[in-house]
Amino acid sequence: MKNICLIVLLSLILSGWSIKSFAQSEDDLIEICGMIAQDATFLKDFTIRLDAGDPPPTQRFSVILKKGIKYRFSVCNSNDYEGRVVLQLLDNNRLLATTYVVASGKDYPSIDYVCTKTGAYHLFFNFKEGKPGLAVGLLSLVETM
Amino acid sequence: MRRNILIFIVSILTATSCRFFDSNRNLSREDFDIPDEIFEDKPLEVASEVIEDMIQNVSSPVEMAALIKGLKIPFNRDYIANTKEANNLNTNFQKAIGLGIYGADLGYINMYERTSLVINYITTIKTLADGIQVGQFFDFNTLSRIATNRENIDSLMLISQQSFNRIDGYLRETNRAQLSVVIIAGVWIEGLYLATRVAQDANHPRIDETIGEQKVIMSSLMLLLNNYKRDPNVASLIADFEEIQSLFKDVRITYEYGEPIPIEKDGVLTFQQNDTQTIIMSDETLKNIIKKVQSVRNKLLLG
Numbered sequence: 001m002k003n004i005c006l007i008v009l010l011s012l013i014l015s016g017w018s019i020k021s022f023a024q025s026e027d028d029l030i031e032i033c034g035m036i037a038q039d040a041t042f043l044k045d046f047t048i049r050l051d052a053g054d055p056p057p058t059q060r061f062s063v064i065l066k067k068g069i070k071y072r073f074s075v076c077n078s079n080d081y082e083g084r085v086v087l088q089l090l091d092n093n094r095l096l097a098t099t100y101v102v103a104s105g106k107d108y109p110s111i112d113y114v115c116t117k118t119g120a121y122h123l124f125f126n127f128k129e130g131k132p133g134l135a136v137g138l139l140s141l142v143e144t145m
Numbered sequence: 146m147r148r149n150i151l152i153f154i155v156s157i158l159t160a161t162s163c164r165f166f167d168s169n170r171n172l173s174r175e176d177f178d179i180p181d182e183i184f185e186d187k188p189l190e191v192a193s194e195v196i197e198d199m200i201q202n203v204s205s206p207v208e209m210a211a212l213i214k215g216l217k218i219p220f221n222r223d224y225i226a227n228t229k230e231a232n233n234l235n236t237n238f239q240k241a242i243g244l245g246i247y248g249a250d251l252g253y254i255n256m257y258e259r260t261s262l263v264i265n266y267i268t269t270i271k272t273l274a275d276g277i278q279v280g281q282f283f284d285f286n287t288l289s290r291i292a293t294n295r296e297n298i299d300s301l302m303l304i305s306q307q308s309f310n311r312i313d314g315y316l317r318e319t320n321r322a323q324l325s326v327v328i329i330a331g332v333w334i335e336g337l338y339l340a341t342r343v344a345q346d347a348n349h350p351r352i353d354e355t356i357g358e359q360k361v362i363m364s365s366l367m368l369l370l371n372n373y374k375r376d377p378n379v380a381s382l383i384a385d386f387e388e389i390q391s392l393f394k395d396v397r398i399t400y401e402y403g404e405p406i407p408i409e410k411d412g413v414l415t416f417q418q419n420d421t422q423t424i425i426m427s428d429e430t431l432k433n434i435i436k437k438v439q440s441v442r443n444k445l446l447l448g
Binding site: 034039041042043044045046061062063064065066067068069070089091094096097101108110111112113114115116117118119120139141143144145 | 200201202203204205207208211212214215216299302303306307310351354355358361362365400402405407413414415416417418419420421422
């Protein structure tokens, strides 16, 4: 009986430990995202954490982009949540770039953006179908043009 | 009858509203019953979360250096701040501005892979960061090891940038966002200073344009700084920056808008922006901006 209790206790501790160790932290996601961004120079990271919702909730960040720089936007989803993140880059109300191309239904883990106008731009993140999610977005510098 | 009453009321409302916007009449404060506290010249109050979300990447230590290097302009040690000048920086405000200035210089050094200079600059940055209790976020040991062993330069850039982002995040979390904004101001002025030095030596039109387009970036930066203008140090910095900003008024920027073009090549999707930006700035204005920027930056290093 004593042995059974010990086994159960150990199993619980181990299962708890393993769940904890496999949960992806924001730092883990940044690291993975960095790999997706490859050799581009890291500039900024954005953490996106959204609950489920209809219409899908959105998280917004404003950034200054500079003319003559090719930027890379990379996104990385946490496996602990259902949501798959979509990034849209807007200038006022114009959609300039996105990681999800509706026409082809294709998702891109990273996209490049060649900036020709210095100014404020807006990054809109949401999770497809309004599912809850945790993701990281990375802004990096690829090269100057 | 009911319809007539309705028309009458609408007519009265329309007439009075038109009178409200009568441009010939100067409306004064006395015309309205407005509490005094609204008229007090208070700084714009913005919650720290809003500040955090307002504008990011206003200035980074990497971008200006990348633009300069991209123009094939050689590294010049004379452009960057002498680390001995950090001894002049004693208050938290001065240390924060220094952190920005030396951070931008570190970006310039890293970009040109001048690893022999890195140790000196990261030591200075670490001292300044310790001075405002954020030294723990500056990964001095790793940076030092990478620089000493001339390891992967990409890691040097990544860790430097991450350190600055962590400092920025921590300052915002601990209600010291004004120091974070001051660091950003330091990075910005040093980046612009580097551009002005290059403009004097290289006479490159793209660098002149880069200086001119700072007008746009500066307006975002001033918005951030103005939120903390109650702090006398920030107010003094704003006063100095306003002198630069007044010169930027003579810079005219025009835009032509075009649709971005997506191009997929080897699985990489690239969006090519098709907007055109034109900077109209006289040589005289450029000269004045260069002079003013250099004088403000040098003044900041005097402590």
